[in-house]
Amino acid sequence: MGKQGCVYLVGAGPGDIGLVTAKGYQYLQQAEVVLYDRLVNPLLLEYASPQAEFIYCGKMPKKHILRQEAINDLLIQHGLEGKKVVRLKGGDPSVFGRVGEEAEALEQAGVPYEIVPGITAGIGAAAYAGVPVTHREHSLSFAVITGHDKSPSGEPLIDWHALAKGIDTIAFYMGIGNLPHIADQLISHGRSPDTPVLLIQWGTTGKQRTLQGSLANIVGKAKTAQFKNPAIILVGEVSEIKKGESWFESKPLFSQHLLLGRASDEQSAIGQHLRDQGAEVFEFPRMQLKKNLLKETDIPTDKDLLFLSPASVDVFFASLQANKMDIRHIQGDFYGVSPKTVKALASYHCVGKEMSERDPHASTLVILGDSEGIDREKQRYSFVFDQDFIATHTYTRVPQTLQTFRRLQEEERIETIIFPNVRAVKTVTESFQECGESPENISMYAQVICFGEKSKQAAVKAGYSVDKVLSEPTEKALFEALLQKEFSLAAAFS
Structure with missing residues (x-):
């Protein structure tokens, strides 16, 4: 009798890789096959087994890399082959994640499965924006609503009257395209036009961006700010709790996306310290x-x-x-x-x-x-x-590290490259070239920091434009360089 497979339907959380549950992380490390969605932080893939097969199942409005039926078939196929399969989904798989359809397909095919809950974006993104979805003085009820559905228009078909009059805090998922309809329906069914609204884009990640307004003016504000999905629309009095930057947004390196050159299999202590200061750090390439x-x-x-x-x-x-x-x-x-x-x-x-x-x-x-x-x-x-x-x-x-790089590049999350030593220049450059990237092209959209003159010489020889050489090769000097105005990439969206 062959080995029995199992499919783990895992919630990856809303973006911050630290928000995955311990069980989800454990299954990811054990997985032989990982099928992941567009809203899964690609940095999570670096924690999978070096031998794991990655399958991208990205979905965008009107554009599907793999249709749901094909995803179901792949889960069943690999499960019946006796493999440990992780289906990695953004947020919580049971909240607009179509986990019910996948579980039903696995059930019918006789493939064992587990559902591993995750932190849903409506709660996680709000918390990282500094807003609790419930509050003893402002909100005693909370609802999550899809911002688009299977109706011909894509506009959510729900009981607007019950929602407008009976729920204190409402989180609409992926509803920016239908924001005018959502605001109109809530107002016409009894919600005050002055009701506070908070938009949160790419919540809990370094790309987090927020916009405050009211039901009366949020549509115009969102259009002016060119707000797009993925985003949460948070409607309710709790939205006014946000005053300026949140605890997350006020971290000194918030919104900086750093690629830290790597030459061994060990994760860098510097990398973790930069994460603690709010940066999003990709240690590249992953080595075995x-x-x-x-x-x-x-x-x-x-x-x-x-x-x-x-x-x-x-x-x-x-x-x-x-x-x-x-x-x-x-x-x-x-x-x-x-x-x-x-x-x-x-x-x-x-x-x-x-x-x-x-x-x-x-x-x-x-x-x-x-x-x-x-x-x-x-x-x-x-x-x-x-x-x-x-x-x-x-x-x-590890071959999969190139897939992580490509996904981060597509999301424009490669903004600063750090070379701690000459060897890192070599390993990073070889990996870029394997992805079809050149140092010259990378330097057009990413700044390059070198720890010392030797790494600078190696980087220049490889074809990079070096923007900064640290005053001394230390973590403190790197932190100070990143805080300098010309190296702060924070603020494209501030």
Whole structure:
């Protein structure tokens, strides 16, 4: 009997990748196939398995990449093949996400499934705009309404009288195209023209944009501001709670979309700190580590060892364990190329030193690192023979990361590129070229920041126009550069 498949209908939340539930994140990591919608933040795809197959099911008004029937067929096909399938939907799959139709199709085909709820946009986007959808003094009821439906005109066919007179706060989804009809119907069925209205576009993301008005004037304001979907129309007294920037919009790096160059499989601490300050960060390209466990005869026991990264430390100690070798057989001293690497040695209860502490006249040094790092260090340590270098691992690019880049590019969310080192310039540029992009074209719409002169020289040689070189290669200097007016991309919509 073959392995049984299962389809997980997962709510991805309204945009912020931190709003996915723990269960949704777990299933995404385990998925062999991921079918995702247009309103799913592409950055979520970076957390799927490197081996997962991605299928884009984007839907726009009057334009469908895959029709619903085809999506149902794919879910059934992969489920019957015994695969773990995640159907990733923006917001909550049960709120205008057509999860009922997909669940019914799976049920009829005998494919097991689970529904994993998510945070719906009407609540999440409002909260990120600083507005609670209920409030003891302003709103004791809340309703979510589709802003367009299957009627010939696309205008929602609902009980307007009950809605206008009986519900305090109303969230219309994807209704900007029908905003005049919605405002007219609410007013004509008894809602005051002075009722506050808040429009929230791309809620909970760095592209979040808001517009306040009333039922009487919101149509004109939205037209002037060229407001478009995806957006929530929030009608009710609670909308007036928003005064200026919300807690989310006031973060120092809000609305900045950063591509942080990456050269290993480790996520950057800098990347997380930038996210904490409100930036949307794409660490690109995503890399996968392949270990080259050493044979016992290849493990040096009587020479000093220089580790080029924490990963090389991990592979070395994994090799000792695989060969059942006692650490006491290693007679040489341990060195790390960076404080982070020295710290990795300490995690194995070994004392590591920085290279500055080593006697330059000491015995032969053996350098352990990834294959590309070894090539770089061979040039630096050209006086050392080739056999004194050991490749502990290699990095390969995860193919799906290119799909994430393309989706972000289509949504105009590649605005600033950061090169922390020379190696990142190489890996990023190769990935761009695989997507059919050139450094020259990227530089026309994205600003480029380099940590130092060496990374600048590499970037210029590759074809980029470099806009800024940090005063010092630190996180603090990067943060200050991003805060400068010429690097603040916040405000196209402020």
